[in-house]
Amino acid sequence: MANDELLIKDEVWLRITQLEYKMKQGMSKEEFEKEVRRIYIEEMGEALPADMKVYTSNESNDLESDYDGTAIYFENEEKSINQLYVISQGSNDPGDWLYNAIGLFQGKDASQAIDADTFVDEAKKAFNVGDAEVLTVGLGHSLANNNNLTAQVLNESFDKVYGVNGAQINVYQLYTADAVFAGKVNNKFGLTRSTPNAIYTLPPDKLEQFAVEYIEEKIDTSSIHQLRSSNDPLYALMENTRGFVTVPVEAKEGIVTNKNYAGLSPLLANLPDEEIAKWQAIFMPAADAYMDNGVDGALDVLEEMTGLKRTVFDDFNELQADLQQLLEADTIDLSEYPVFMRGEMARSHALGQVGAKIPQAFDLLSKGLTEFYHIKQFQRNVGPIVETVQGLNDSAEEVFGYLVEAGYIDEASKDIIVKELNGLTESLEVLHDYKHLEDVYKESPYLIRDGGSGLLGSDVAFLLLLIEHGEKLYGHWQALEKELQEVMDEIGHSHSIHELLNALNAENGVSYYNNQMIVSTQHGGEEIRVNLSATVEAYYNGLSIVEQQQEKVQAFVRLYEHEVVEDVENQKKALVQAFDDMESNPKAYQHLLNKSHAPAGSRIERIVVHDQIGGITLPEGPVWEAALVEQLEKQRTFLEKMREGIEDIFDEEHNVAAIFTLSG
Numbered sequence: 001m002a003n004d005e006l007l008i009k010d011e012v013w014l015r016i017t018q019l020e021y022k023m024k025q026g027m028s029k030e031e032f033e034k035e036v037r038r039i040y041i042e043e044m045g046e047a048l049p050a051d052m053k054v055y056t057s058n059e060s061n062d063l064e065s066d067y068d069g070t071a072i073y074f075e076n077e078e079k080s081i082n083q084l085y086v087i088s089q090g091s092n093d094p095g096d097w098l099y100n101a102i103g104l105f106q107g108k109d110a111s112q113a114i115d116a117d118t119f120v121d122e123a124k125k126a127f128n129v130g131d132a133e134v135l136t137v138g139l140g141h142s143l144a145n146n147n148n149l150t151a152q153v154l155n156e157s158f159d160k161v162y163g164v165n166g167a168q169i170n171v172y173q174l175y176t177a178d179a180v181f182a183g184k185v186n187n188k189f190g191l192t193r194s195t196p197n198a199i200y201t202l203p204p205d206k207l208e209q210f211a212v213e214y215i216e217e218k219i220d221t222s223s224i225h226q227l228r229s230s231n232d233p234l235y236a237l238m239e240n241t242r243g244f245v246t247v248p249v250e251a252k253e254g255i256v257t258n259k260n261y262a263g264l265s266p267l268l269a270n271l272p273d274e275e276i277a278k279w280q281a282i283f284m285p286a287a288d289a290y291m292d293n294g295v296d297g298a299l300d301v302l303e304e305m306t307g308l309k310r311t312v313f314d315d316f317n318e319l320q321a322d323l324q325q326l327l328e329a330d331t332i333d334l335s336e337y338p339v340f341m342r343g344e345m346a347r348s349h350a351l352g353q354v355g356a357k358i359p360q361a362f363d364l365l366s367k368g369l370t371e372f373y374h375i376k377q378f379q380r381n382v383g384p385i386v387e388t389v390q391g392l393n394d395s396a397e398e399v400f401g402y403l404v405e406a407g408y409i410d411e412a413s414k415d416i417i418v419k420e421l422n423g424l425t426e427s428l429e430v431l432h433d434y435k436h437l438e439d440v441y442k443e444s445p446y447l448i449r450d451g452g453s454g455l456l457g458s459d460v461a462f463l464l465l466l467i468e469h470g471e472k473l474y475g476h477w478q479a480l481e482k483e484l485q486e487v488m489d490e491i492g493h494s495h496s497i498h499e500l501l502n503a504l505n506a507e508n509g510v511s512y513y514n515n516q517m518i519v520s521t522q523h524g525g526e527e528i529r530v531n532l533s534a535t536v537e538a539y540y541n542g543l544s545i546v547e548q549q550q551e552k553v554q555a556f557v558r559l560y561e562h563e564v565v566e567d568v569e570n571q572k573k574a575l576v577q578a579f580d581d582m583e584s585n586p587k588a589y590q591h592l593l594n595k596s597h598a599p600a601g602s603r604i605e606r607i608v609v610h611d612q613i614g615g616i617t618l619p620e621g622p623v624w625e626a627a628l629v630e631q632l633e634k635q636r637t638f639l640e641k642m643r644e645g646i647e648d649i650f651d652e653e654h655n656v657a658a659i660f661t662l663s664g
Contacts, residue, residue: 005137005160006050006074006083010227010504012043013085013162017139018497018515020070020087029054035515036072041662042517042533045655050074050081055126062118065111066095067147071123073134083135086123086158088116090142100167104146107172107243112143113150114177117157135159141497142234143167149224149247153215154178163226165234165495168244171211175199181214204242204273212245221248229263229503230254231494236264242273257503258494262406267399386432393425408487417483424476427469434462509653519654530646532656536663542639546632553628572613579609 007013019035027035033052040048055071057063068089074081091097103109120136127134138148138158145166151157153169154177175182175196185191188210191198199207215221224247228235235254238244246252254263392399400414409417436458493499501512511518516533582589586607593604643660650656 005135006040006048006081007085007137007139009043011501012040013139014164014227014497014501014504015039015043015512015515016072016085017087017141017162017164018501020089020139021092023056023070024068024089024092029056032070038533038663039515042659045658045662047662048074049079050076050083053127055123057119059126060119060122062122063115065115066093066099067112067115067119068092069116069119069144071119071126073123073127073129082129082133083137084120084123084127084129085137085139086116086120086148088119088138088140088144088147090140090144096143100143103173104143104167104170105241105243107170107174107176110150110154110173110177113147113154113173116147116151117155120151120157137162139163141165142495145226146170146173150174150177152219152224156219159223161224163224164497164500165229165232166226167234168238168246169211169215170243171207171245172199172243174211181211184214185210208243208245212247215245215247224248224251226251227500227504228254229257229494229500230265231256231258231261231263231491231499233264233491234495236268239265240268240271255500255503257499258490260407261490261494263494264406264491266406267402270398383432386428389421389425389428393421396421403487408490409483413483417480420476420479420483424473424480427472427476431465431469434465436462519650519656521650521653523649528649530650532646532650532654532659535642535646536660539639539643539660540664543636546636546639549632550629553625553632556628557625575613576611579611582607583609 007016016036016039019032019039023032032054036052037048040046051074053073053075055073057067057069070087070089072085072087074083074085091100099109099112103112116138120138124130124134124136136158137160138152139162140146140148141164145163146168148158148161148163149166149169150173152161153174175185182193185199185207186193189199189202189207191202226246228251232254238246239252254265256263396418400409400417403409404411404414498512498515505511509520511520513531516531518529519532520527520529522528586604589607590604593602647657647660
């Protein structure tokens with residue numbers, strides 16, 4: 001087994017990790033291999049020195065979660081290269097985001113981490129390699145880093161682990177998945193197996209320190225290499241949220257990838273642990289139900305907790321469609337009736353429509369009352385959400401003031417956000433504080449003096465309040481979304497591999513866009529930037545087109561020689577043959593004389609043919625070919641000069657000549 005990892009250079013494994021996301025979008029294995037080899041040439045200045053095979057999680061029948069990944073096997077017996085790279089994929093679909101909530105942040109599910117280990121074993125079987133003979137390396141971004149790190153702690157799945165802007169190990173998740181760790185935690189902190197949720201009540205700092213010690217005893221953390229942007233919002237969450245531990249400790253240091261902004265860590269450092277613990281407790285029943293009964297179990301619990309049905313949006317859309325249908329009226333063509341009957345027919349038709357729609361109206365009313373009941377239930381249970389919004393509103397000046405200091409927004413934008421958040425909070429509080437008369441009666445039955453006739457008035461009042469403040473809530477939300485969209489995009493971009501790649505190469509005259517390499521240099525006092533990946537591709541595509549056109553020119557010349565020049569010669573030969581036949585056998589053409597104005601009884605004795613054949617002079621094939629080839633050579637010359645010019649400008653700094661040569 002070779003000691004040197006093929007993909008050890010940061011730019012190489014980062015770009016290949018980014019590339020792997022395209023496998024979910026339908027990229028073929030062949031295209032993936034081609035792109036991996038291109039990236040290797042661009043970054044290393046040499047061809048990838050190994051054969052390459054690819055195995056994807058789509059080929060697996062043993063994975064039980066939404067885990068996605070791609071395994072790459074490199075082999076070269078002569079150079080003793082025998083390496084397996086497993087790229088676990090980050091969050092990329094709704095299943096991953098649910099796992100983020102239940103598994104990554106709540107710590108109740110580790111199925112993707114377990115499947116990461118399963119996929120490693122499957123890849124080894126697919127490539128027919130054993131544990132001892134192959135170097136196994138895990139690559140991952142975002143959620144995938146948590147999957148790889150947790151798999152490493154559970155089963156030592158990898159020899160090396162590389163992560164970029166990754167989620168870290170969650171101690172609650174480790175407690176769920178690692179029986180040995182759970183036993184040690186129980187012994188250390190006096191917990192029992194019968195109360196697994198008691199771990200959430202432990203002081204997080206003490207639990208996290210204990211977890212780090214356990215991890216460092218179990219695995220070699222020096223085999224873990226992480227690159228993290230300090231501007232990444234996930235970095236801020238990982239370093240300031242209970243339950244997450246970073247190994248090795250050096251990985252806590254982030255790289256500044258966007259010098260225009262300070263990142264969110266200083267802001268989240270002030271986030272009270274009690275607030276996070278509160279939400280963990282609120283969603284704990286749903287997380288437990290998810291583990292027992294999957295998504296449906298979690299949704300059942302959330303429905304029970306909030307009173308809001310999972311089908312609420314579909315139900316409202318259906319209700320709206322039914323109402324629209326109810327209000328639509330069928331027309332009648334009155335022109336078919338005498339004038340004196342038209343008024344009566346119109347009234348009769350209208351009454352008939354009303355009568356026909358009465359059952360539909362009652363059904364619609366029943367559905368509306370049902371949905372209204374669920375809204376009331378949700379309003380009664382919305383307290384935690386209101387409290388959180390109130391908390392954000394109370395600290396709005398501090399929170400959004402920080403965003404001003406950090407450069408994300410300006411003072412005017414902050415004032416708008418604070419104003420809209422105040423309005424949002426006020427409307428939520430008005431709706432939440434509304435006391436339904438039926439609740440009053442349940443608490444104090446002795447107050448019922450009107451036989452309950454006031455209930456309808458109470459519901460109507462709430463409905464009017466809901467309509468009024470529902471519109472206000474929507475308006476405030478739209479305004480907040482508009483004001484925060486740009487800053488959210490900017491913050492989110494710092495989670496990307498792309499931004500970190502560019503930061504690593506800021507001083508090297510290299511940047512990246514859409515996984516393509518862009519080189520720059522100073523020339524004549526000006527900066528020159530070239531998309532090298534696209535230029536090399538265009539160069540070889542251009543050469544390929546020239547070669548194809550040359551083949552078509554040759555085919556055209558051959559066709560011209562056969563279909564035109566040779567055909568003309570064949571026609572001439574046929575005419576000469578006919579002339580010879582007439583001269584050698586004149587009597588055979590006596591019938592032609594009989595049809596002429598020759599005297600009766602005339603006979604043909606001899607025919608003399610003047611065999612001079614006229615017509616156009618055809619150009620020779622080589623003349624056509626030379627003219628076309630000359631044009632193609634001009635195109636080839638243009639491509640070569642373009643290559644030479646780029647090599648002259650960039651070769652000394654970026655080894656461009658080698659990249660051009662090896663990419664062909």
